[in-house]
Amino acid sequence: MLRDQNVVLVESIRRLLRRGATTNLSKIVNKTHAADLSIVFKYMSLGSQRKLFDLIEDIEQKGILFSELEENILLDFVNGMTLDDIVEIMESMPSDDVADFLGKLPQAKADAILEEMHAEGSEEVEDLLRYGDDTAGGIMVPDFISLREDLTAKNAIESMQKEYLDVEMAFYIYVVDENSKLLGVISLRQLVVVKAETPLREFMTTDIFSVRTNTDQEEVAKIVARYDILAVPVVDDNNTLVGIVTVDDVIDIIRLEATEDMLKMAGAGEDFVETQSVLKSTRIRLPWLFASAIGGVLAVFIISHFESSLQKFAYLAAFIPVIMGMGGNIGTQSSTIVVRGLATGRIHAKDLWQVVSKELATGFILGAVYGLFIAVVAQVLFHDSVTSFGFAISVGLAVVCSMSIAALVGSLVPMVFARSNIDPAVATGPFVTTSIDIVSVYLYFVFATKILGL
Amino acid sequence: MLRDQNVVLVESIRRLLRRGATTNLSKIVNKTHAADLSIVFKYMSLGSQRKLFDLIEDIEQKGILFSELEENILLDFVNGMTLDDIVEIMESMPSDDVADFLGKLPQAKADAILEEMHAEGSEEVEDLLRYGDDTAGGIMVPDFISLREDLTAKNAIESMQKEYLDVEMAFYIYVVDENSKLLGVISLRQLVVVKAETPLREFMTTDIFSVRTNTDQEEVAKIVARYDILAVPVVDDNNTLVGIVTVDDVIDIIRLEATEDMLKMAGAGEDFVETQSVLKSTRIRLPWLFASAIGGVLAVFIISHFESSLQKFAYLAAFIPVIMGMGGNIGTQSSTIVVRGLATGRIHAKDLWQVVSKELATGFILGAVYGLFIAVVAQVLFHDSVTSFGFAISVGLAVVCSMSIAALVGSLVPMVFARSNIDPAVATGPFVTTSIDIVSVYLYFVFATKILGL
Numbered sequence: 001m002l003r004d005q006n007v008v009l010v011e012s013i014r015r016l017l018r019r020g021a022t023t024n025l026s027k028i029v030n031k032t033h034a035a036d037l038s039i040v041f042k043y044m045s046l047g048s049q050r051k052l053f054d055l056i057e058d059i060e061q062k063g064i065l066f067s068e069l070e071e072n073i074l075l076d077f078v079n080g081m082t083l084d085d086i087v088e089i090m091e092s093m094p095s096d097d098v099a100d101f102l103g104k105l106p107q108a109k110a111d112a113i114l115e116e117m118h119a120e121g122s123e124e125v126e127d128l129l130r131y132g133d134d135t136a137g138g139i140m141v142p143d144f145i146s147l148r149e150d151l152t153a154k155n156a157i158e159s160m161q162k163e164y165l166d167v168e169m170a171f172y173i174y175v176v177d178e179n180s181k182l183l184g185v186i187s188l189r190q191l192v193v194v195k196a197e198t199p200l201r202e203f204m205t206t207d208i209f210s211v212r213t214n215t216d217q218e219e220v221a222k223i224v225a226r227y228d229i230l231a232v233p234v235v236d237d238n239n240t241l242v243g244i245v246t247v248d249d250v251i252d253i254i255r256l257e258a259t260e261d262m263l264k265m266a267g268a269g270e271d272f273v274e275t276q277s278v279l280k281s282t283r284i285r286l287p288w289l290f291a292s293a294i295g296g297v298l299a300v301f302i303i304s305h306f307e308s309s310l311q312k313f314a315y316l317a318a319f320i321p322v323i324m325g326m327g328g329n330i331g332t333q334s335s336t337i338v339v340r341g342l343a344t345g346r347i348h349a350k351d352l353w354q355v356v357s358k359e360l361a362t363g364f365i366l367g368a369v370y371g372l373f374i375a376v377v378a379q380v381l382f383h384d385s386v387t388s389f390g391f392a393i394s395v396g397l398a399v400v401c402s403m404s405i406a407a408l409v410g411s412l413v414p415m416v417f418a419r420s421n422i423d424p425a426v427a428t429g430p431f432v433t434t435s436i437d438i439v440s441v442y443l444y445f446v447f448a449t450k451i452l453g454l
Numbered sequence: 455m456l457r458d459q460n461v462v463l464v465e466s467i468r469r470l471l472r473r474g475a476t477t478n479l480s481k482i483v484n485k486t487h488a489a490d491l492s493i494v495f496k497y498m499s500l501g502s503q504r505k506l507f508d509l510i511e512d513i514e515q516k517g518i519l520f521s522e523l524e525e526n527i528l529l530d531f532v533n534g535m536t537l538d539d540i541v542e543i544m545e546s547m548p549s550d551d552v553a554d555f556l557g558k559l560p561q562a563k564a565d566a567i568l569e570e571m572h573a574e575g576s577e578e579v580e581d582l583l584r585y586g587d588d589t590a591g592g593i594m595v596p597d598f599i600s601l602r603e604d605l606t607a608k609n610a611i612e613s614m615q616k617e618y619l620d621v622e623m624a625f626y627i628y629v630v631d632e633n634s635k636l637l638g639v640i641s642l643r644q645l646v647v648v649k650a651e652t653p654l655r656e657f658m659t660t661d662i663f664s665v666r667t668n669t670d671q672e673e674v675a676k677i678v679a680r681y682d683i684l685a686v687p688v689v690d691d692n693n694t695l696v697g698i699v700t701v702d703d704v705i706d707i708i709r710l711e712a713t714e715d716m717l718k719m720a721g722a723g724e725d726f727v728e729t730q731s732v733l734k735s736t737r738i739r740l741p742w743l744f745a746s747a748i749g750g751v752l753a754v755f756i757i758s759h760f761e762s763s764l765q766k767f768a769y770l771a772a773f774i775p776v777i778m779g780m781g782g783n784i785g786t787q788s789s790t791i792v793v794r795g796l797a798t799g800r801i802h803a804k805d806l807w808q809v810v811s812k813e814l815a816t817g818f819i820l821g822a823v824y825g826l827f828i829a830v831v832a833q834v835l836f837h838d839s840v841t842s843f844g845f846a847i848s849v850g851l852a853v854v855c856s857m858s859i860a861a862l863v864g865s866l867v868p869m870v871f872a873r874s875n876i877d878p879a880v881a882t883g884p885f886v887t888t889s890i891d892i893v894s895v896y897l898y899f900v901f902a903t904k905i906l907g908l
Contacts, residue, residue: 007804031661035680039802070800161647171625171642171684188625188642193615207485225709226489228702230625230684247701248682254705255679258712259794265716266790267783278815285787286820292783293824296776297831303772304835310768317764317771318757321891322750324775328782329721329746329884333739336720340713346524348493350461361732366740370747377751381758430783437775 006036010043017048026055034061038068041077049077063093071104072277078105087116096141096249099129136220137213139253140234140243146174147200149183154196156186171230174241175204182233182241184208210235213242217253222345224250261343264425265336267291288430295434299441306445309454315382316448319374319395320441326370327402327440328433334359334410335428342418343425349418356411363407364400371399394448402440409436460490464497471502480509488515492522495531503531517547525558532559541570550595550703553583590674591667593707594688594697600628603637603655607648610640625684628695629658636687636695638662664689667696671707676799678704715797718879719790721745742884749888753895760899763908769836770902773828773849774895780824781856781894782887788813788864789882796872797879803872810865817861818854825853848902856894863890 009032016025029037029052037056041049056062066074066089078086090098090113102110114129131137145164147156156173173191175184184204194203210233211220224232224247234243260270267288303310303320310316338355341347347355375396382391413432414424448454463486470479483491483506491510495503510516520528520543532540544552544567556564568583585591599618601610610627627645629638638658648657664687665674678686678701688697714724721742757764757774764770792809795801801809829850836845867886868878902908 006802033681039799157646160643188646189614192611192642192646225702225705227487230701247684247705248679251679251701251705251708254708255712255798258709258716259798262712262716262719262790262794266786268787268791278812278819281812281816282819285784285816286823288787289780289783289820289824292779293776293827296773296779296828299775299779300772300831300835303775304769307768310771311765314761314764314768315758317768317774318754319750320771320774321753321757321778321895322747324778325746325750325753325888325891326743329743329887330739332720332883333722333742336716337722340716344709344713345493348460358732358735362735362739365732365736366743369740370743373747374750377754381754429786433783434779437779441775 006039009036010040013040013044013052017051022055025052026057029055030057030061034064035068037061037065038070041065041069041073046076046080049073050080053077059089059092062089063097066101067093067097074101074104078109083112083116086113090117094141094143096139099138102129103133131213134217135213136211136215136217136232136234136245137243139217139220139249140213140245142243144174144231144233144241144244145172146176146180146241149175149177149199149201149204151200152196153191153194153198153200153203156191156200172244173200174233174244175200176241179238180240182208182210182235182239185233208233211245212236217245218257220245221250221253221257225254226345257343261339261425264423265339265429267430291430292434295438298438302438302442303445306449306454309445309449309452312454313391313448313452315391316445316454319378319398319444322374323395323398323402323440323444324437326367326374326399327406327436330363330366330403331406331410331432331436332428334363334407335414335432338411338414339424339428342414349415352412352415352419355415356408359407359411360404363404366407367400367403370403371396374399390451391448394444394451397447398440398444401443402436405439406436460493463490464494467494467498467506471505476509479506480511483509484511484515488518489522491515491519492524495519495523495527500530500534503527504534507531513543513546516543517551520547520555521551528555528558532563537566537570540567544571548595548597550593553592556583557587585667588671589667590665590669590671590686590688590699591697593671593674593703594667594699596697598628598685598687598695598698599626600630600634600695601654603629603631603653603658605654606650607645607652607654607657608650610645610654626698627654628687628698629654630695633692634694636662636664636689636693639687662687665699666690671699672711674699675704675707675711679708680799711797715793715879718877719793719883721884745884746888749892752892756892756896757899760903760908763899763903763906766908767845767902767906769845770899770908773832773852773898776828777849777852777856777894777898778891780821780828780853781860781890784817784820784857785860785864785886785890786882788817788861789868789886792865792868793878793882796868803869806866806869806873809869810862813861813865814858817858820861821854821857824857825850828853844905845902848898848905851901852894852898855897856890859893860890 013025013028016028032040034056037052040052044052053062053065056065069077090101093101102113105113145160147159151159171188173186173188174182175186177183184201184206185208186200186204190203209223209227209229211223213234213236220232223229224245229247231244231246233241234245236242264270267285269284269288306316338347338359342349375392378395379389379392383389410428410432414428417424417426467479467482470482486494491506494506498506507516507519510519523531544555547555556567559567599614601613605613625642627640627642628636629640631637638655638660639662640654640658644657663677663681663683665677667688667690674686677683678699683701685698685700687695688699690696718724721739723738723742760770792801792813796803829846832849833843833846837843864882864886868882871878871880
């Protein structure tokens, strides 16, 4: 649905641009959400992008557009803008988005913008930049409603009408003591339903989930997802409330983390590269394939070691692909299940042996089934008086071993990594597949030469 | 952090259970969020689970526990409960969770519960069960605040204090006309800051995102994620408001869809199976591996066709693994990037040729780099007067072709599937890898026999 809407939108805008129909363009641009405009920009020349951008009346929409644009489009676009124009838009953006935006710019430009913003008194962003990118501090917004415990519900509504008009996502009111230490939380709806004179302390929830500025963003996302809350307060070492992480940012984190895991498992870096240039994408993927190339060279040595066996019985070579393929595929299944299970909390690192033994058992059963199948194929196609059942047995055994080992290694490596606090997604992909390949091929040749006496 | 807390919790509860310290147990159980208790249950016997469950005082927490428990634990647990007890808990649960829960039970039991609930006048759940599981209708909650456009802000606050006390996630007020048709939306914070006498129609937002009951849940999640909203209203064919989908359910969908995609790509079914039995997990994974087994058998035929070449030059076999491995790995990179890009909206199905040609270019460059590397290895290890440079050239060419084809197929197949509205994640995994393997091995042998004249 979204997709088709965008196609129509892009085409209408193109038509209006060609006709120079500024009034209609302005109408359509200002009616379209900036998140959708960011898609339209992908299909426009820089010149058309500027025309559309200038037509946007609401400066906040310009800010949203900035946060939604893909990095390379954004960089090109910002290049032609004056510092003042950029800063003006920055000031309309939530400070976490500003921090993100600055992170994408070349250092010199980011510094210049920060200096300009500092001169105009916007220190919030600088505060945010102090924290690690992937921590609660790096993704929190410093806009939240915090009120003293002795205020009444009526006082609270009054200060929302005055002081807190520009808080972006206000669904909770945080209750603090005189030193800004976090005491409890009140939802807006509680505020609306209690008697006007009730002091906040009497109806606030004190059993509150909070995180530290240095808590990992993935951890923050897990808490929000798990307890179905809309925002989680961030406190510093003194339990002073310094910001909140809102659910909309958590959604972005959850999607990003899943993308990162998938890319890491495929050995394709960790940031999404499709929208980057061919050369950049090549550079990111090159090193991961190196593991596989080195593994392949090792396999060359192993197989050439068995040259004389191959000369005596050339059909040995015919089963190399199936033995590698079966091991590789079941290994990918196991590591995907474990990595994703760990990420979503369905699997716990402490259950190492339980998880690994289950995978091993599954690998063995599947190995036995397919080992038998492939042994039968070998027997039907290549039996003769010399090999008798020997070749079929070698092939079958190799499949069982390869699949069992693959399931074992594919589950064990990410579990061990998770226990050692290393990202399990990195562990899988090319490295694991390649080592399983080598072991499988080696075992196959050992079995065959022993059993067939080659 | 969460993980360590759970370990401590499980151990404390075990200790208290052993000592029969019911008062302390009750304290700890009622202080712990049901989402955490669901983890504790994993490590407890059925008997202990029942003891803990009986100690929970708040029936809503019992309901949350029911929604959080893993399927197999839940089924065992519910087995020993009376229908009345189950129905009592169901009635405290949001109706979307009840519908989910009933979906997990055996049909006969679910029907019995529904009948009992119907007798007590709970028709909401039956309404939900009418809609497809994966549609907005299937995941919406029918609890929302809808008010007529001519009411004032003051009226609205009053009715929140009376009628709408038990609405679970109330952050928006939906404004409707006399026929319950959706007209606009008001956030709770707007309600608090306007003058008491203002009619809702005057400050409602009319530019509102809504979805139909049959909209796919993935689409709903995209809208919520894209426009940073906390809930999206669901309307029927007459634009009558029938429910809302809240952001907490959207988070679950986003995680689930990412999990499904990863499992499908690995050919490991689509539901998370780790917590299921070895046999069930075997059954799910068996058919996906069949594609790979059949592909392997095809490779057997292809390679055995070149038996005489292998007999003349046995080292040919030594490069089978590296040619398959390089193709397989780059193919996985390409398909992961495309599948994930499509899922997150970074890649659009209409850009087919742009995306595929970029991947092909990347595949060709990487193929050239690694083709050269592996050709050099072949030349150093296996040159003799007969083969001269011929063998190295065959191996290098095979790597370039294999990697280019893998990048092409790995990106083209999911793009074509997405265009035809078939889930691109299904398309990748075992099928693609296996076909790339076969083509690569075939080309390799064709090159080698032609160039070396075998």
